[in-house]
């Protein structure tokens with residue numbers, strides 16, 4: 168039922184110019200056409216706000232304004248900020264004033280620290296706010312990072328950093344001009360299972376890595392670009408790779424400790440499916456590393472749910488399933504036919520440890536582990552993946 172989009176760029180441009188194709192591949196060839204605007208949305212379903220506001224923060228706690236009060240901010244990250252001593256929710260930026268007022272009451276944010284997308288620039292003179300946390304749809308990250316740096320604030324930006332290397336370059340330049348920190352919300356770098364896996368690979372626990380396999384996929388319910396930003400080219404880029412598949416890309420890099428030298432890829436898009444009129448359904452890629460290790464990655468919004476990272480080395484295997492979830496990680500090391508379950512810690516610490524890392528970088532000017540250079544590196548790999556799929560050729564990095 169699905170057709171692999173596997174044309175040369177030249178052929179795509181010819182077809183698109185002749186009006187013969189629509190959909191993700193044509194749009195990638197021509198860039199994004201929709202305008203981007205931050206808008207207010209209703210409070211997401213299933214969100215429980217704290218019953219009572221937090222105690223007053225410590226005097227050296229970093230004040231953070233949350234930009235975008237959606238599912239990830241309200242369900243995961245704002246509760247995680249409450250668990251830290253290092254930072255607190257000091258402001259909100261939202262296009263939905265009623266939602267923001269309700270969230271503000273629950274988190275003890277004064278009404279005059281609640282900003283809209285229109286009056287955001289006034290945040291520059293608000294000394295209660297040291298930094299912002301951008302939890303907007305991905306296509307809005309670059310613009311709001313630039314605005315935040317122009318307002319003199321440090322920036323924690325959700326993954327993906329942006330939708331192109333060019334946007335990442337703008338963000339890094341703005342951060343340097345403002346002399347403010349830029350961090351990307353790569354939570355797995357603060358999660359005990361993934362940290363233990365990195366240590367195991369560095370110590371040669373499976374010998375030399377030969378192969379990595381990763382699947383990050385789920386089946387998206389009925390939707391369309393107008394209903395869901397994740398189905399919109401302008402707000403989500405190519406779709407699953409920037410969103411869920413980025414975990415597989417990251418895992419391949421932090422498990423091998425290498426950058427890929429060559430990438431080949433295919434994309435798949437079912438015809439006449441409103442979910443995939445603008446984004447790809449599935450992206451499969453093969454990354455070849457200088458050591459000879461190969462990573463085969465699959466990400467999809469149209470396949471049964473899967474979250475795994477597997478490593479096969481010359482003397483053993485590591486199985487992580489689920490590998491990069493919010494919780495419930497399971498990890499097994501197999502050596503000489505013996506399986507050893509590993510339980511390095513509580514995965515739920517990843518959220519507040521990430522916030523502590525950011526707060527400490529802001530307060531003490533310490534280096535950021537998951538910085539803009541890392542975010543840009545990953546967008547370079549994503550762009551190369553699409554180039555490989557479009558051309559049907561191996562792309563050399």
Ligand code: NAD
Pocket residue numbers: 204205206207208209211235236237238239240261262302303304305325326327352354396410
């Ligand atoms: P969401 O749809 O639940 O929330 C997005 C929020 O952005 C909306 O509630 C709205 O307040 C705001 N918004 C402003 N302009 C908008 C527009 N034009 N269209 C839609 N919303 C608009 O999305 P989410 O799942 O919270 O994702 C937000 C960001 O967080 C994305 O970049 C995503 O990749 C990232 N994320 C990261 C993780 C992780 O595990 N690190 C998990 C989920 C999401």
